[in-house]
Amino acid sequence: MSKSLNVIFAGTPDFAASSLQALLDSHHQIVAVYTQPDRQSGRGKKITMSPVKELALEHDIPVEQPVNFKDENAKQILKDYNADIMVVVAYGLLLPQVVLDTPRLGCINVHGSLLPRWRGAAPIQRAIEAGDAETGITIMQMEAGLDTGPMISKAITPITKQDTGATLHDKLALQGAELLISTMNTIAKDGIAAEPQDHSLATYAHKLSKQEAFIDWSKDAIAIERAIRAFNSWPVAQAQLGDKIIRVWQARSVLQPSNDTAGTIIKADKEGVLVSCGQNQLLLTELQLPGSRKMSVKDLLNAPKNQELLAKGSQFHLNQE
Known part of the structure; x- marks a missing residue:
């Protein structure tokens, strides 16, 4: 067994909680957890903790929630933990160079793509939307740029025709946790060895928005199907029919031309709702009407x-109109 490292963990959502759990199950020592400040959520505006904070508190680990690292006190608190390394997973806060330099071995990041492809906020969904055949996890040494640091390790996973943003998220969360532990063990034994990214191959995974979830029926059915899978389970693809906004959870492209105007319902039966697109047709199979649950x-x-x-x-x- 490799020697133990003293770790600061920084992360916020469920994706990060998988890596935190893996570290908790390992022989490495977590000295502190950093996560985003508690937020209001839901119609009742109830204050909720992040999944990472909940997990940390369950294990009596100190939790820090700075708004940023501009404050000198926040920088000193981080330094006082005297960590060997900081593991960052979907933290949601840009780290200044002074923070990156604080741990003895610096900061490493678990990123949900095969860098340099899909740097940025939504790499899982953008890979599906683009029709990529595979994606994976990259663990990199962090630097001041956005996901530009040298790569320490990678793991590949195929993207199936059935994968959605939700299913691929869960696969990569587990894969990231596994790769993190093996990488940490190697770092503890041999130090960090990293390969620079080829910046000429970089693509950017821009943050998802609710507005882009509205279906543009003038597009090819294949592209629309990929977007529907990518946006499941957030922000969820939507389409307007009359005065109703319908959420589209599942659909599949039908490679058959249509003479109907894009967006026209060709037929609706137990198999689904067949809609004409700019190219080919789309069979909607799972929908959610306003005020109702999603249904076949x-x-x-x-x-x-x-x-x-x-x-x-x-x-x-x-x-959308």
């Missing part, structure tokens, strides 16, 4: 009012 189209069509809504010839708006 087969179940939705049991209600006469839904049969009328989704009737042949009905027209989805090309974009």
Whole structure:
């Protein structure tokens, strides 16, 4: 067994909590956890803790939640932990150089893509949306640039035709946790050896927005299907039919041309709602109507009012209006 490292862990969402749990299960020592400040969430604006904070408190680990590291006191607290290394996973806060230089071995990051492809905020969803055949995890030594640091280790995972943003997130969270521990053990034994990224190959995974989740039916059905999978489970693809906004959870492209205007419902039956697109057709199979839960189209069509809504010839708006 390699020697133990004293670790500061910095992360916020579920994706990061998987790596924190792996560290808790390892022989490395977590001296502190950093996470985003508690936020208001839900209709009741209840103050909630991040998944990382909840896990840290369960194990009696000190939790720090600075708004940023501009304050000298925050920098001193970090320094006083005297950590060997800082592990950063979806923390949500840019770290200044003074923080990157504080731990003895610096800071490493668990990133959900095969860098230099998909640097940035939404690498998992952008890989699906772009039709990539594979993605994975890169662990890199952090530097001041956005995901530009030299790469320490990588693991590859294929992207299946069934993968959604949610399923791929879960796969990569587990893969990232596993790769983190093996990488930490190597670092403890041999130190950090890293390979520079080829910056000419870099692509950027811009943050997801609710606005882009509205389906543009003038596009190819294949591209629309990928976007629907990418945006499941957030922000969830949406389409406007009459005065209703319908959330589209699952669909599959049908490689068949149509003479109908893009956005026109060709037919609706127990198999799904077939819609004409700019190129090819899209079969919607799981939908969510306003004020209701998500359901299969087969179940939705049991209600006469839904049969009328989704009737042949009905027209989805090309974009949100």
